[in-house]
Amino acid sequence: MKISLSTCQKAVKSIDKYSLYVPKSGVFPQGFKAGSLASGVKKNGNLDLGIILNTNKSRPSTAAAVFTTNKFKAAPVLLSKKVLDISGGEGVDAIVVNSGCANAVTGDVGLQDAKQMVGVVNKKIGSENATLVMSTGVIGQRLQMAKISSGIDQIFDADKFGDDHESWLNLAKSICTTDTFPKLITSKFKLPSGTEYTLTGMAKGAGMICPNMATLLGFIVTDLPIKSNALQSMLSSAVTRSFNCISVDGDMSTNDTICMLANGAVDTAVVDVTSPEYEQIKDQVTSFAQRLAQLVVRDGEGATKFVTVNVKNALNFADARVMAEAISNSMLVKTALYGQDANWGRILCAIGYAKLGDVASLDQSKINVSFVSTDGSEPRELKLIVDGVPQLDVDEERASQILSLPDLEVLVDLGTGKEECQFWTCDLTQEYVTINGDYRS
Amino acid sequence: MKISLSTCQKAVKSIDKYSLYVPKSGVFPQGFKAGSLASGVKKNGNLDLGIILNTNKSRPSTAAAVFTTNKFKAAPVLLSKKVLDISGGEGVDAIVVNSGCANAVTGDVGLQDAKQMVGVVNKKIGSENATLVMSTGVIGQRLQMAKISSGIDQIFDADKFGDDHESWLNLAKSICTTDTFPKLITSKFKLPSGTEYTLTGMAKGAGMICPNMATLLGFIVTDLPIKSNALQSMLSSAVTRSFNCISVDGDMSTNDTICMLANGAVDTAVVDVTSPEYEQIKDQVTSFAQRLAQLVVRDGEGATKFVTVNVKNALNFADARVMAEAISNSMLVKTALYGQDANWGRILCAIGYAKLGDVASLDQSKINVSFVSTDGSEPRELKLIVDGVPQLDVDEERASQILSLPDLEVLVDLGTGKEECQFWTCDLTQEYVTINGDYRS
Structure with a gap:
């Protein structure tokens, strides 16, 4: 069996990474759903637009992110940073992501495009500063906003969302550029208190693989309730020992972003940095992030080891x-x-x-x-x-x-x-x- | 015409770098001679041992060097540093260099070997702290001291020295490892005062080319009289803008050394940092060092550009x-x-x-x-x-x-x-x- 090229253009190895590393089923966190479609930005008709949506309204969700330190930051990075600043990482209920165009080095018009992308989602879910945005793909080209806006509309209007394995896997596919397999992992954890929670993560390839392609993107969502400052310090610490400890070619892109959402759908006390279980959850998130980051290296271009x-x-x-x-x-x-x-x-x-x-x-x-x-x-x-x-x-x-x-x-x-x-x-x-x-x- | 492989094992390109970059004649500085031979360290019988000797006794010669900043410094680097420290860069009349073995990561015995190599030369020229030593080649192997000692003896006893183009070119060949051509340049300069002087330089390839091979080595000799502190500041400045501005693969070896000798054979006032012509000479040495450093990039492994x-x-x-x-x-x-x-x-x-x-x-x-x-x-x-x-x-x-x-x-x-x-x-x-x-x- 060959590597499936359904969303991924390039097979560089005879090793069947798709069947080795892509899960065939999984349990996902409560209160999230994933939607994706082919908006037409990718010329080959593959999935290229995705949304993660929090549907749990029992508590406000929290969000955290780690962004590239490259001095040239792409528009979606600048905007997502701003959303987190303004919201204080609270009430962020959606992440919208597109592949095929990185919206990088696009100046003010690029920032306007990113704002519009976020604006369409905010309008659909009826709240302000509730959406993070990420883009990956070609640098220096403008987003095709007509296709993207209409794609977002469709995901909501035709309810392309789902909370099953296929929906999450399709979302993972929709962020691929030249990755040879989608990177999706999900795990259930049990804390000493008996509380059970789930982490689901997805990522796309490092190495600024194809000419003009960029970006390492990663998302982790959980149904634990976590205070936003605790979520940020947990994610920062995890990224230091995971996504910041991988190398394909040593180049750091203008779009690199790892973000995390916690919606509190699990009925337990809100986790803070002083909570007795904080360190344990941090360790679990760290090793989870390491597993996800390792998949990126496994898909390093041309790599055999x-x-x-x-x-x-x-x-x-x-x-x-x-x-x-x-x-x-x-x-x-x-x-x-x-x-x-x-x-x-x-x-x-x-x-x-x-x-x-x-x-x-x-x-x-x-x-x-x-x-x-x-x-x-x-x-x-x-x-x-x-x-x-x-x-x-x-x-x-x-x-x-x-x-x-x-x-x-x-x-x-x-x-x-x-x-x-x-x-x-x-x-x-x-x-x-x-x-x-x-x-x- | 194909690349000559007389001293260089690998031809990776059809472009005839040998005829493009290797001079067929040249004028060399007064009062220096160059000797080389095949000591047997290189299994293929190529030249692998060389000595640059100052024969001008009108004034004491001066020496300066810039060494690798790698924390693992090879024995010849440690010893040459010491020779410069003890001598204050004065009265250094010889450089002995071998290829085929880098005498790196060889511990105390390696340092003893380097001392012996220097000792044999010092004895021949009858003075202490008068010799710098450089080695390039395989890491982690001991020098074959019997072959090297006897080789040095032969260069002196059979007077393998010469001051013509062939002698200098052979010396440049004797420091090659996997270089595809020897790197030798020489130029005459005229100062506003009317003083004429000569710079001759040679180098060997960067990129730690062959497995376990290491080292960028460079030598520049001149017949100008230059105070040792002025020579050091001139060389440091030149290296900052030449050998420290080249990249083949970004790896820095344990043996990298650029050194310079000035023997004062040209009858003119000794150049000091306050001399009116100091800046001009420094600029000339800098652009000369740049030309030499550029040859190293031109011989980058596999490079086409x-x-x-x-x-x-x-x-x-x-x-x-x-x-x-x-x-x-x-x-x-x-x-x-x-x-x-x-x-x-x-x-x-x-x-x-x-x-x-x-x-x-x-x-x-x-x-x-x-x-x-x-x-x-x-x-x-x-x-x-x-x-x-x-x-x-x-x-x-x-x-x-x-x-x-x-x-x-x-x-x-x-x-x-x-x-x-x-x-x-x-x-x-x-x-x-x-x-x-x-x-x-």
């Missing part, structure tokens, strides 16, 4: 992250992984040029570097550098076994502290160059 | 450089250049995520981005963004003409100040991945 870079026993998280990122972004490390080369020299080199906040984070005589298998085979850990000393008798056969795995781990033990950071990256292949070197068409 | 990224009218040099570097290192920009895609979105995006020192360096409404032809064809400048507004009617035919040139310029006019930085980069091709994904062999 999913690599976890684990920097542990670091003096602080920030420096662990800086080193994990340097390794994950190094073109030489990424090509070595592709070439299945146990090239610890390149890993060490990347660690050496990482811009540390504290020089004490790195002590040459304490560093250990290993490759770690993830398929249960032994020995799990193959040591390349022990206490700063390169192992000259590395078992090359075992190295080549581990490096031929589609999933593997690079483990760096700094031995200078107790913090750790995991980063997820992929290899760099000729196929990446081919995809990204294609002329815009 | 040489691209000048020119960020002008910036508030300060540092931010101009940070932006030029972000563009030059972006995998998406590099693949777009390869794909001959006028993709200003990726350029803007890279500018947007560059880590600026001063936010005022970037004003969206003032930015201009163009592609510039370098072959004399008109219109020379093709504007993509004017005062922050993307040009939607870009002449695609002209864009494709400019982008098909082997040499071209990306011009970013920030309009926020008067400083500028030029950075040199190459495109990213499937061939790069192939070269760097090869298993160590």
Whole structure:
């Protein structure tokens, strides 16, 4: 079976990622529904417009978001930021998203278009500052507002909403650009108090994949009641350890946005940062966000390997992250992984040029570097550098076994502290160059 | 004519870089000689050991160097630093360099080996702290000291030194690893006072090209008399605008070193930072170093294009450089250049995520981005963004003409100040991945 191309234009691998990573059923949070359709912005007639709508009216919903730090922020990013500022993250009941056009570098008219998009949804649900907007696709082109407005109308008027698996999956498809599979996950959690709640998330591919295409987008919705400041701090913390710990090509787009809605449909006390269960929920949201972010790496253009870079026993998280990122972004490390080369020299080199906040984070005589298998085979850990000393008798056969795995781990033990950071990256292949070197068409 | 592979193992292009970039004759500085031979460290029998020797005894020579900022510094880097510290950059009469083994991540024994290498040369020339050492090649292996010691002996005892073009070219060949051509340039300069002097420079490839290969090395020698502190400040300034403004893959090795010797063989007043001609000489050394650094980019693995990224009218040099570097290192920009895609979105995006020192360096409404032809064809400048507004009617035919040139310029006019930085980069091709994904062999 080949990868389904129903919403996704490009199949770069024979590995069947669609059947591996796309769920066939799921349980979704109470009080949300998802609607999508093909507005005609995408020329191929695929789904390109979606809305997540909160229908729970028992309590006001809350919203939080983390936006790109790129100095060129696209219109939908600027507007969504403003909506959150004005609303204080309360009473946000909808997210509207389109693919095919990023509404980026479009100036004032772009901002007007984004406002109109939000305005149409606000009008339908009868409230102000109630809608976040996201766009992904070609940069520097205006939104086709006639198609988008009429599409939003249709989703509401013809009630294209649903709360079943198909509706959510279609929504995940509608945000795809050159992704080879839609990224949707959903999980039910139980807290010690007995309260059960659900997280549903979706994302679209990083790597500014197709020429002029942009954006990493992610959405997480939950039926827990969470105060807006608690939701924001929870999401910020989760993103730091998930979406900000992935690398496909190290480029950060003008549209990157991860947002979260909590509608309080579960009948329990509102979660605040001082709530006894706050930390546990934060951890659950973090690992959920990590699963979602990892799917983005798995769909990295041309990638044949999913690599976890684990920097542990670091003096602080920030420096662990800086080193994990340097390794994950190094073109030489990424090509070595592709070439299945146990090239610890390149890993060490990347660690050496990482811009540390504290020089004490790195002590040459304490560093250990290993490759770690993830398929249960032994020995799990193959040591390349022990206490700063390169192992000259590395078992090359075992190295080549581990490096031929589609999933593997690079483990760096700094031995200078107790913090750790995991980063997820992929290899760099000729196929990446081919995809990204294609002329815009 | 094909690329000569006499010292260089890999020909990745049909373009005849050897005949384009390797000089067939030259005038060299007075009072220096160059010696090289095949010591046997390189298995293929190519030149792999070289010595630059000052023979002018009219004045003490001076030396300066700029070393890698990688936290893992190779033994020759640590030792050469020490030699400069102890000698104060005076009386340094030799540079000994080997290829085939980088003597990096070799610990104390590596440092002993480097000391022995320097010791053999010092003994031959009869003075202490008179020799700098550089190594390039495989990381994590010990130098084969028997071969190297005996090679140094032979260069002196059999007088393998010469001051002619062939001797200098052979020296340039002896530092090659996977370079496809040796990098040697030499120029004569005349100062307003009438004084004539010569600069000769050589370098070896950046990009930690072959698996486990490392290092950018560069040497510049001159017959001007220059005080050691003036030489150091001149070289540091030149490197900031030359070797620190090139990108092949953004990886910085453990061995990177650029050094300079001045032997004072030209009979003129010693140049100090306060000398009337200091600034002019510094500018000449800077543009000379730029020419040398550019050769390294021209030999970038798999590269088909040489691209000048020119960020002008910036508030300060540092931010101009940070932006030029972000563009030059972006995998998406590099693949777009390869794909001959006028993709200003990726350029803007890279500018947007560059880590600026001063936010005022970037004003969206003032930015201009163009592609510039370098072959004399008109219109020379093709504007993509004017005062922050993307040009939607870009002449695609002209864009494709400019982008098909082997040499071209990306011009970013920030309009926020008067400083500028030029950075040199190459495109990213499937061939790069192939070269760097090869298993160590």
